């Protein structure tokens with residue numbers, strides 16, 4: 001089985017770096033749109049709260065410069081604001097393909113609870129790994145992104 005190698009990690013919604021385990025999440029970059037928000041509340045479901053405590057919310061598109069190839073993406077998500085089911089729903093597509101549709105983080109995980117979603121076999125052929133977040137109801141949100149390569153891919157900027 002082919003090993004995944006780390007390409008890049010982003011601390012969405014923050015101008016600071018933070019770690020999850022051994023991985024450093026760099027200050028937010030390569031995005032268009034969205035706004036910053038943060039919480040000081042502890043986050044369940046992770047021992048490394050910091051990446052999850054800051055979010056970029058609202059319609060946002062990441063275009064991450066990478067060499068062409070096949071990637072695996074981990075999306076780090078958490079409901080840090082809403083307190084009920086049905087308060088927030090949104091869509092995420094990766095490289096043009098729907099990854100999560102009508103996602104309700106509170107319904108799936110609860111409040112202040114980390115939710116990690118993996119997207120595999122992301123085939124980039126235009127030099128930009130695209131992650132699009134689109135609000136359905138009261139704002140898309142993302143807290144962090146981890147990008148792995150299946151085949152020696154790399155960040156190009």
Ligand SMILES: [Ca+2]
Pocket residue numbers: 095124125126127128129130
């Ligand atoms: Ca692309």
Ligand SMILES: [Ca+2]
Pocket residue numbers: 011012013014050051052053054055142143144
């Ligand atoms: Ca973050």
